[in-house]
Amino acid sequence: MNTEMNIKTLIIKKPLKLDCGKTINNYPIAYETYGSLNEKKDNAILIFHALTGDQFVTGLNPVTKKDGWWSYAVGPNKAIDTKKYFVICSNVIGGCMGSFGPSHKDPNTQKIFGINFPIITINDMVNAQNNLLDHFGINKLFSVVGGSMGGMQVLQFVSNFPNKTKTAIPIACTSNHSAQNIALNELGRQAILADNNWYQGNYTSKNTNPNKGLAVARMAAHITYLSKKGLQEKFGRKLQEREDLKFSFDADFQIESYLRYQGSIFVDRFDANSYLYITRAMDYFDLPRKFNGNLSNAFKETKAKFFVISFTSDWLYPTQENKDIVIALNSIGADVGFAEIESDKGHDSFLLDVPDFLSAMKNFLDKSYSEN
Amino acid sequence: MNTEMNIKTLIIKKPLKLDCGKTINNYPIAYETYGSLNEKKDNAILIFHALTGDQFVTGLNPVTKKDGWWSYAVGPNKAIDTKKYFVICSNVIGGCMGSFGPSHKDPNTQKIFGINFPIITINDMVNAQNNLLDHFGINKLFSVVGGSMGGMQVLQFVSNFPNKTKTAIPIACTSNHSAQNIALNELGRQAILADNNWYQGNYTSKNTNPNKGLAVARMAAHITYLSKKGLQEKFGRKLQEREDLKFSFDADFQIESYLRYQGSIFVDRFDANSYLYITRAMDYFDLPRKFNGNLSNAFKETKAKFFVISFTSDWLYPTQENKDIVIALNSIGADVGFAEIESDKGHDSFLLDVPDFLSAMKNFLDKSYSEN
Numbered sequence: 001m002n003t004e005m006n007i008k009t010l011i012i013k014k015p016l017k018l019d020c021g022k023t024i025n026n027y028p029i030a031y032e033t034y035g036s037l038n039e040k041k042d043n044a045i046l047i048f049h050a051l052t053g054d055q056f057v058t059g060l061n062p063v064t065k066k067d068g069w070w071s072y073a074v075g076p077n078k079a080i081d082t083k084k085y086f087v088i089c090s091n092v093i094g095g096c097m098g099s100f101g102p103s104h105k106d107p108n109t110q111k112i113f114g115i116n117f118p119i120i121t122i123n124d125m126v127n128a129q130n131n132l133l134d135h136f137g138i139n140k141l142f143s144v145v146g147g148s149m150g151g152m153q154v155l156q157f158v159s160n161f162p163n164k165t166k167t168a169i170p171i172a173c174t175s176n177h178s179a180q181n182i183a184l185n186e187l188g189r190q191a192i193l194a195d196n197n198w199y200q201g202n203y204t205s206k207n208t209n210p211n212k213g214l215a216v217a218r219m220a221a222h223i224t225y226l227s228k229k230g231l232q233e234k235f236g237r238k239l240q241e242r243e244d245l246k247f248s249f250d251a252d253f254q255i256e257s258y259l260r261y262q263g264s265i266f267v268d269r270f271d272a273n274s275y276l277y278i279t280r281a282m283d284y285f286d287l288p289r290k291f292n293g294n295l296s297n298a299f300k301e302t303k304a305k306f307f308v309i310s311f312t313s314d315w316l317y318p319t320q321e322n323k324d325i326v327i328a329l330n331s332i333g334a335d336v337g338f339a340e341i342e343s344d345k346g347h348d349s350f351l352l353d354v355p356d357f358l359s360a361m362k363n364f365l366d367k368s369y370s371e372n
Numbered sequence: 373m374n375t376e377m378n379i380k381t382l383i384i385k386k387p388l389k390l391d392c393g394k395t396i397n398n399y400p401i402a403y404e405t406y407g408s409l410n411e412k413k414d415n416a417i418l419i420f421h422a423l424t425g426d427q428f429v430t431g432l433n434p435v436t437k438k439d440g441w442w443s444y445a446v447g448p449n450k451a452i453d454t455k456k457y458f459v460i461c462s463n464v465i466g467g468c469m470g471s472f473g474p475s476h477k478d479p480n481t482q483k484i485f486g487i488n489f490p491i492i493t494i495n496d497m498v499n500a501q502n503n504l505l506d507h508f509g510i511n512k513l514f515s516v517v518g519g520s521m522g523g524m525q526v527l528q529f530v531s532n533f534p535n536k537t538k539t540a541i542p543i544a545c546t547s548n549h550s551a552q553n554i555a556l557n558e559l560g561r562q563a564i565l566a567d568n569n570w571y572q573g574n575y576t577s578k579n580t581n582p583n584k585g586l587a588v589a590r591m592a593a594h595i596t597y598l599s600k601k602g603l604q605e606k607f608g609r610k611l612q613e614r615e616d617l618k619f620s621f622d623a624d625f626q627i628e629s630y631l632r633y634q635g636s637i638f639v640d641r642f643d644a645n646s647y648l649y650i651t652r653a654m655d656y657f658d659l660p661r662k663f664n665g666n667l668s669n670a671f672k673e674t675k676a677k678f679f680v681i682s683f684t685s686d687w688l689y690p691t692q693e694n695k696d697i698v699i700a701l702n703s704i705g706a707d708v709g710f711a712e713i714e715s716d717k718g719h720d721s722f723l724l725d726v727p728d729f730l731s732a733m734k735n736f737l738d739k740s741y742s743e744n
Binding site (some may be wrong): 020021039102115118119176177178179180183184186187189190191193194195196197212213215216219220223225228229231232234235237245247248249251252253255256260263276280282283286289315324364 | 591
């Protein structure tokens, strides 16, 4: 993994008190921008990435040499039209694409943090990213947008900074992790911790990586991103380049080969400790709890216009959990639209070419912008 | 794991040609019986166990010192009434509770098989267990019963031996594994293979065990046995013996602690290579394929009376896959009943105290027996 090249970073001098009690300062936020900020500085959209995303939203990711993770949604004339909007996206703190994270050196000891890096929350991620607004001289964003963990950041951002965005699009997310969500993340963490090469998080000093464990974690997560029906339609029981079963532990089925491949390519671009930190942040996220169990109170200070989007086959953050956000907003008379998009592609739908989703998002944004 | 004590075994002399092409003979089948075979020998029920089950269906399991896996369903006056029926259950071949499996020595080399043990199928398991009928002098069973992989064996048994049972109860199962089922099993296998202590299956000769990988596999499987709703009701976001989050990677949430515990106790009673072999057998199971895609043809020779049972919250083998079995039976005019049991307990429902399920099974058995 080479995270040194082509990474734009902003050093945040202002101290940030984290939820865990520790304070960080002089820390890097790695970011990218697309399109141009207009003179009135009212066309900026802050995109928040999901668990394994990064700041390279669209176009070529210079590190992975692949398309950015939201190339279907972001670009000229696309749903988030970079000819019209100024898009900002930064790597979350705790991540591994240049922002302050466990693979960085502790300035006090000059040793790589590993699991001595402070535990990060969604609130911390959002507070850190808010510094980008000052950097660009933006008083109010046009929109905050994100899917999955990105959606959690959207909710947290609007709650923390109720007057700093005109619109908000939380996609395929939840206001807190269910027991099943926590269980699935814990599974991934345990797969990493089970790897002998993890060395209590100090694998870099041993010149190794817990890549086997990280690959297993990725396989587990990948299964949850796809629907049963979608998997069945794409793979079913199709065999992998063979006429019949081989009666061995080889990848006889295409789905096995696919999962192994997904695991193997993931470890080239992601850091195992970052996986631990970011999944932990997701599990800790509990916006209702911050407001004594009443999610509505998280949003009562904002006039932002919301558009909540879910997908029919998403079993990780099912429609009901997205609807609960809509209900909380409705109950305080907030301006909120909601669309449940029909898709067999599961949670991954928000990353894929799902035309109904992309056009719904485009229409909401463009209509809201024309009302400026 | 001590599998030497209190294990009754039958040595099968008759050669068995396995689906992989190899032939085995003089191999052990470990079994238990409950209740008494009557004079007419028409009250015998053969129970097939699931992936991690064994022959110790009810009462104290002498190896684990815990209740047998189907203690809710089997015993005096219970759904499968051992005052009335003679219950037989044996450990599947490929298993690790005494039947011929990868932890046994290869008679040719005197070395432990490991992954040199032949790949086993559901068909092989059933053919091996059929030898128990000869041992007890039973021409025709009263019933064959099993849930999950046990249900697959029920289907395979009736297909292989259409005249050897009066009734059949496949529970919470499928006639072939979906892509998602295969994916989840492959995840478990990869977790084991990722463990440095697996040593290509030769861990016994190294005096170690891939227990970390096996525990991760068990955690993954355990999540799939429970429903999202069931997990939420039982655990939700409850904290584990603490007032607040600890901001660490400890088990803050009860669900994390529960999963870690499930993983840790599993490795005391199960063999990692057996886990590989048995999950492989489940993935290979494809009864329609054996009959040119027409599941009905698997059953056209039998007069057995079927009772198919599914559970509303089972997402591993959902109702639809059980219904497909009913449809296949209906289309050839077979005698088949079907019940979808309302339960929040997910796939695990068949192992738990679900009164509607237990009484449905009891009624079917007792009514069918009274018609004898």
